[in-house]
Amino acid sequence: MTFTILRVLKQPSPDDASNVSKLIKHSLIEFICTATFVYFGTLSAVSTGTKLGGGSGKGEDVARIFPIAFCFGITIMCMAYSIGHYSGCHLNPGVSLLMFFRREMSAVRMCCYWIAQFTGAMLGSLLVWGSVQGLAKSDENLITRNPPFTLGSNILDPEITVGSGFLLELMGSFFFYLVISQTALDKKGIAETSLVAIPIGFSLVVVHVCLIPFTGCGVNPARIFGPSIITCMADRSQCTTVIGDWWWIYYIGPFCGALLVSEFTALLKWQVEPEVVEY
Amino acid sequence: MTFTILRVLKQPSPDDASNVSKLIKHSLIEFICTATFVYFGTLSAVSTGTKLGGGSGKGEDVARIFPIAFCFGITIMCMAYSIGHYSGCHLNPGVSLLMFFRREMSAVRMCCYWIAQFTGAMLGSLLVWGSVQGLAKSDENLITRNPPFTLGSNILDPEITVGSGFLLELMGSFFFYLVISQTALDKKGIAETSLVAIPIGFSLVVVHVCLIPFTGCGVNPARIFGPSIITCMADRSQCTTVIGDWWWIYYIGPFCGALLVSEFTALLKWQVEPEVVEY
Amino acid sequence: MTFTILRVLKQPSPDDASNVSKLIKHSLIEFICTATFVYFGTLSAVSTGTKLGGGSGKGEDVARIFPIAFCFGITIMCMAYSIGHYSGCHLNPGVSLLMFFRREMSAVRMCCYWIAQFTGAMLGSLLVWGSVQGLAKSDENLITRNPPFTLGSNILDPEITVGSGFLLELMGSFFFYLVISQTALDKKGIAETSLVAIPIGFSLVVVHVCLIPFTGCGVNPARIFGPSIITCMADRSQCTTVIGDWWWIYYIGPFCGALLVSEFTALLKWQVEPEVVEY
């Protein structure tokens, strides 16, 4: 813990917020691209769900897991190739926090990104709603569920305890952020700049395959925020479904994951000159 | 909007149509490769469909979605590696329009490519018909459905409104064309020339996973044109099935997507010297 | 046609067979690696089949298609990275023929590779038999099917005519060999040497997804030869199942595909200096 706190306190943050027009532009890019990311990620959960029997969005079938996981991970990979050289392509408040911990980003810029990411996720969910509004149906009790499929919100599986859910989100964030940190920031790694988006995107696919049946897989506070807030605002009766008492694990889990990666990175750099083992 | 219109009006288009023999050759390559692309894309929809219960091609099962999406996207990736250095490997009238908007292509060459792409898609669908003619069967009403499976035509899901269908095609085209534009044309991006086909192909897989259950996923006017025209010409009774009153979303959607990407690219280049954030 | 014939007649073939010890070594590598390729390809067909209801190997279920396709394609990709710099990693008599047509290989070396590939495929099938012998069971008529699952032999779907089967094998071979030819031999392509195995492997996955439900997907005469010969030798009663009157499409199809690619490549090089369009 000390390492990250010391680093944040002592090392100066980069001067990346003084050029206001650039900051606005980069935040705008994060806003649009987070909306696109949330759109394709959660839309895949709805699209694969429509072909199953029920309409409640809870019947996670085994054949759905991989396509949904693929969409979340590979959208990040493609976005990193498309706009990574502009805003850095975080699309994830946890990644921005990690960059802040690593002193790659100032607190001001992180706050601008956070606002862009959370509001962008809401836009993405609104677009999903517009795209699938025809699926809103009355269930057996004649209660119309609208927005349909709760727009792909994360819902903790009732069989999983809140503590286990936190552990799952923490481990998922740790692995995903570790890959980001080690490939994108560690210049001694084997991945060239041109390749880093591949392990980043594919690691997110892995995390989703493992976590979808349990927590729905957040590891991104913006991705959980968008669909659940829009669903809750549109239909108060679904509020308790999408924002249960477990809601905090989707925010605290990724943030603790960012801290853990920041510490693990300090361990990796423990010796002044790490010997590079040829792989 | 102004940006693209202004650019088209003011910037000269490249002189890429004066060498007629090269233009013919490149159009011929687009013709053959669009046929191959449509062949493998729509054939995957038929091949995975034959193992399901029904024979109508409407029973989109969840396990079919990923293999179909994979074939469409990865065929584009492989073709880009194979003939990208000759014709540019558009295989998609929307991509050619985007290249025209970006002033990478003259109007004359675009028209030649369009003709090659639409006729190539028809050839691809004819080859599919030849490959699966044995599947033509009489249904319970003793009406023979031939060509079988409507050759993998796009059909809008009846639960989805036409407006939602347009939004889906627009968003899908926006994401796919954005990745093409940002990786293949933006020289400051992180993807080396050798790698650009990977995010392009994989982004098309993502778009297909999300859109197949709703619109069947066009984002390519040639891909919808080929199977539906051949089916309609071969069997008039299937015309209303494959060319519904929603037919325009598969053409206007991608073209609006190309315009949107052209505008978004202008936003990205808003400042004269965009600061490159290290990813 | 003339182009390939003329090229074979006029252009000298490379002197790649005079060093006999090298020729033996490379043939030995082809032998071992074709065995490994056939082992993992056909084993995936058996492994995914054991979890389905029937035991006849004919019940191709939709969820099996992608994993089988993945194993065939990605094994080629991994082998190309592993031994491509030794023998060229053909593992396929059709690819060796294509290399002969392109004048990249002498007739002597091609014959040595063919022998290595066909016998290697038999070894691979023997290893599959050893690995799954426990699955040999008596069916409802108390007839023991051994080897089980016909070791993953290609069997033409009875709904598909032999002509359609030939077209499918021809198109599949055309696409797969085109990608090989254009990425591995065309030095002006966008794929660096380090990357060529990726489109090659992934194009084979696409071809398998499209062809498995119809022909089982050959596009490789060695891959069909190994399992069917071993099955036929071990159990004469299964001979008619695995070697039907359609057997020739799996040999003539790929060889015609190699010829077609050789012709298409000549078209691509039609002008002396092809203008490279930036992708």
Next chain:
Amino acid sequence: MTFTILRVLKQPSPDDASNVSKLIKHSLIEFICTATFVYFGTLSAVSTGTKLGGGSGKGEDVARIFPIAFCFGITIMCMAYSIGHYSGCHLNPGVSLLMFFRREMSAVRMCCYWIAQFTGAMLGSLLVWGSVQGLAKSDENLITRNPPFTLGSNILDPEITVGSGFLLELMGSFFFYLVISQTALDKKGIAETSLVAIPIGFSLVVVHVCLIPFTGCGVNPARIFGPSIITCMADRSQCTTVIGDWWWIYYIGPFCGALLVSEFTALLKWQVEPEVVEY
């Protein structure tokens, strides 16, 4: 056999254990990353299993195979990109043994890695248990199965003989280790350093698709050790299930695979100057 034995006896091993602090650090990295690898690999087996009917973990359904295989293989790929330049990212006692046979690693370092890998795998399984403890349920006989799903332990399919199981593990290890050896160590290969993790990870996916229905796919003694030991320690009644009389194939198989690859590599280098065939 002689080759490997001679090489081990005659060639000096690298001096990679004299710097004790580095050795401890690298072992610690192997410990943490093996835990993460086992966590995501075996968790995917549990997560995809929870959506099936039964709760015994034995009902391997065909749709589960690919997602599980993907998680094991791609986690290795991502880890290689993240920490490959520190410890070499073995995460597998068989790989460490291969590196010892190839004289890339001293016996002391190999022992340290082995301890780190086996104990790391135990930590990974403990974390899985913590993540899915809510799934522990009583079965029809009111016997509570805890840990649930035997934490994703490898169990030999009862239809497969122990000899076949050994052959499967041997072949799987041979292919996986061959790809590692030829891409990571052979500097003349076509894969640049930046790319080697892709064939390594994808080859492991292929091996898993083929082996999961039969042996559960080990090819990594640490991966089998962790879940089975933790399950056995926690619930003695499950000991006989997870540690059958076939237990040795998961250890001897990979070690023989490493030896086989070491021999095959000697064959590849048989001539002093291997002629590189352009692929």
